[in-house]
Every structure is written in C-alpha cells, then in structure tokens.
Amino acid sequence: MRLVAEFTTEPFDVEGSPPAHVTEALRAAEEAGLECEFGPLGTQVSGEQQEVLSALQQVLQAAFAGGASQVTLQVRRDA
Template identity: 40%
Template sequence: MRLRVEFTTEPFDLDEAPEHAVVAREAVETAGLDAVDVGPFGNTAEGGADAVPAAADALLRRTLTAGAPRVSLQINVVGEDGR
C-alpha cells in the first residue's frame, strides 16, 4: 500500500522557519520517503505502508518536543506500492 502524508506545524513564520518546522522537514526528508514537497503552508510526502506511519510518529514526537503547539496531520491511501 502506498500512502501520502500531509502535515503542517503551527505557528509558522514566513520570514524565518521556526524550530518545529525545521525538525518536521528533517523528519520526512530522512525517513526514506519519496515525493517530498515542503512549503510554508503545507507539506506532503509519499511512501510505503510501514514508512509513512513511522515518519509520522517521528514527525509528531520531534515537532512537539521542538515547541509546536499545533500539528495537523492527514494520511491517505494513494495506491499500491510499485504503481
């Protein structure tokens, strides 16, 4: 199964990324996911059924530890692996 995770951390600042946004980006970029798209208003990444939940766990733990008072997260099934 192939999954897509969409997430935001708040509050955000267009002038300088807060620490919680930086660690969120690092969490998905180092998780072995593909199709990673990180931006100021939303972020997405795709991967397998094991990789995405593991990345979401790391993202939540790291961003909350870094001071994010709010993290929005959505995971969708987007297909089968290999497609």
Template identity: 40%
Template sequence: MEFTTEPFDLEEAPAHALAAREVIETAALDAVDVGPFGNTAEGGAERVLVAVDALLRRSLEAGATRISLQVNVLGDEGGHGDGGGHGDGGGLSDGGGEGDR
C-alpha cells in the same frame, strides 16, 4: 500524507518546522515536497507510520503547538488496498485538506 506545523513565523522557519523538515527529508519516503505552507510525502504504510511518529514527537519537542496531519491510503494498481496496512504495499499519500489532531 500531508502536514503543517504551527505556530507560523513569516520571518524565518521556526525550530519545529525545521525539525519536521529534517524528519521527512531523511525518512525512507517517496515524492517528498516541503513548502512554506504545507508538506507532502508518499510511501508504503509502515514507512509513513514510522515517519509520522517521528514527525509528531520531534515537532512537539521543538515547540509546535499544533500539527495538522492528513493520511490517505491508496490502493494498488488493481484497486485493492494492502489488506490492513502491514508492510510497504498500498502506499499512503497526500490528498488535499487538513485534519486536526
């Protein structure tokens, strides 16, 4: 998954960005990368969905006015997805671009 929160503040990280960072860094996810203009994380479907729920709720509660989120589903090594997104198989990952939700 890849996400950004707005509004931006070039002087210091706003409360909503800090809340999002805390959620993503404490979630049970793999390959977490937090940056000033975008954040990415990978993990199994259920873990990513739980993190996205917390991320949206906490960021909005902390003052975010816009959250751009993109979630990509990656298949397993055999080229197959996880059959409907249940459990921790079939990982979700970052993938370039942003979606508006």
C-alpha cells in the same frame, strides 16, 4: 499500498525563516526516507504504508520537540 501524508505545524508564521518545529519535522521525514515536498503552508510526504506510518511518530515528536503547539495531519492513499 502507498500513502500520502500532509502536515502543518503551528504556530504558523510566514515571515522570515521557517521555525524549528517546521524544519525538524521535515528533517525527520527526510531521514526516514520518505519523499518530501516542503511548501509554504505545509509539508507533504509519501511512501509505502509502513514507512509512512512509522515515520509519522518521529515527525510528530520532532515537531513538538521543536516548539510546535499543534500539528494538523491528513493521511490518504496515493492514487
């Protein structure tokens, strides 16, 4: 089964370059081999169930290590 996860890291700042908590979370997802779509309001990743679920731990760790105060996460089956 394929899954899609969407996450947003905070604090949210739309001015300037993305902060470290955003870029580090994206980098962790990319390094895990997930398909990634980076957007202005969040990041969407997809892949096989085990890949996504395993990678989310690294994504969350990277976001908090990069200074995130909160991460909002949604996971669903890929249609």
